[in-house]
Amino acid sequence: MRVLFDVGHPTDVNVFRNVIKKLEEEGHSTKVTARDKENTVELLKTYGLDYEVSPHYKGMLNKALGLPRADYFVYKVAKKFSPDVFVSAGTPYAAQVSKMLGKPHIAFPNTEHAKLAIYLSKPFTDLICTPTFFKRDLGKKQTRFNSFNELTYLHPNYFTPDESIIKKLGLEKDRYVLIRFSALNSHHDLSAKGFEFKNESEVLEFIEKIEEFQRVVITSEVKIGSKFEKYKLNVPSDKWHDFLYYATMYIGEGAKTASEGAILGVPAIYVSNTRRGYLDELEEKYDMAYTIPDKNDALNKAVSLLNQDNLKGIWRSKREKMLKDKADTVEFIVDIAKKYGEK
Template identity: 40%
Template sequence: MRILFNICHPAQVHLFKNLLWDLEKKGHKCKITAVEKEVSLNLLDAYGFEYEVVGSAKFTSFSKAMELIKIEYMLYKIARVFKPDILVGGVGNVHVSHLGKLIGKTSIVFDDTEHSKIEHLLMDPFATVICTPASYRISLGNKQIRYEGNHELAYLHPHYFTPDARVLNDLGIKENDTFIILRFVSWGAIHDVGHAGLTLEDKRNAVRELKKYGRILITSEKPLEKEFEMYRINLPPEKMHDLLYYATLLYGDSATMASECAVLGTHAIFCDYAGRGYTDEEEKRYGLVYNFYNENSMGKDSLVKALELLNNPNLKREGKQKRETLLAEKIDVTKFMADIIEKYGGL
């Protein structure tokens, strides 16, 4: 079977990497196309994947529309040569759904973001299958397949991930040290228009209060204010999950990283106007992520919760115990994805 993967976000490199290796071992021919966004190409290089760049992330509605046309034209040209049997994409992948309909091939999208309304409007009518976590808040009709898991389990399940403590040496940290990771996203997606997450004052308050408990490390998609540069992490992106495993707490506005922490047994504070079904579940069912959705008070309320957690001397141990419960109740997502692709690949 010939399978075309279109990767539009760094998280999708992680989502699909084990799947790609598994499919290739089974004798399937996989082709990767990539949209350049943040560290997506760096990750593909780090894992040794060959790929073709078909476009780059844009930040205005007009430029996004123009780039969409360019990307789909590039994908069409590649598909004419590669001749895929099936097309695969991640969250909101309009491109593979359109291309699949155009060339008469099956398209499968693995989505976990309910509030991406424009992407769903453009994608859902054309996609063949849309796979979502069971915790997904909305119904997408007959095309939707729900499963007991989330994207982060595809690469952070113990079947595929073993933490490497050497990352701590690189940063001068000991395994039992208290350190807090702050993560700030770019807010450049279509569904984020009109929203900005944590304010500068929220970030200042968080740094001032959290550093009383341990070392502060900041990772950010966008440029940081000068006052925060001393906390920025200079770490190869493929090592970030090792760091998250050993962290005491994550604080920020990244849904993906909050969920990664949950799967790793590290507590996370997630600040976002819309939230996600999977982070809701990780709070209500497992007590590993704490969600704050009120844009008027999220900075204050989330910081109160962060300080409460840091005052628990058993926080790390309790997090790892909660992780065991989560893992016992969830599936091997990479295996699920491989089964779905092989099932629908002949359509």
């Protein structure tokens, strides 16, 4: 069987890399088509995946104008590779090209807010696989599974934390709080609002309050003032989850990092006026993550948690319960791919 994976974001590389590894161990052939977005190519190289890359178009207008070019790129690679099945997180390119070539496309969307991508891909998709807590009904093509997409790479079967990176970064494990500022410029972020600090003084006041408890580390997709340079760390992309695992807490505008942190047993506060089904599951069922729209309320929540004794121990116990409840997502994706690709 030959499987073409189309990835549009670094997270997609993580979601599918262990699926690809398992398929190849079973003797199947794989190929990855990718957009050159953020550190996607770096991850593809790190994990030794067979890939071809096309430009990433920024902004809604450029994305719209670039759609035919992106389709043509995937089409050229697919014609040469001759896949039996296409797999993606729900990209319109894989879906549309699969229909041109008369092959099935399986989508694994993870956020309800990716309305445009779902709209453009759904008519050409054979099966849409979403977690049970995905809050949209996508009709008869949709099937649900009881797990998180993030468990394809953060489940203990596939992830063992490497403590050595913490020492290299000059940190102590479980003794730092990660604060993340996001660009909020993806198509699913169109109405999103995060911290909304009015000035640098407000940012500094927020940081200094957290510093009363632990060291603060900042990562940012947006440019921040020179006075915050001392808080910034450059973490190697393939060590990001090791770094996140040993944080005491995550506070930020990135929903994906919030879910990854919680799934790793790190208390997570997502500062946003938007909600995600996977974060609601982590909050309502497991009390591991919190979506809070107001930065002051988020700060108060963070302080209340940091005042707790054995905070990480409590979250590790919550993580164990969550892991017992959820299915192995890698096995699920492999089985679905084989079902459709070997027809």
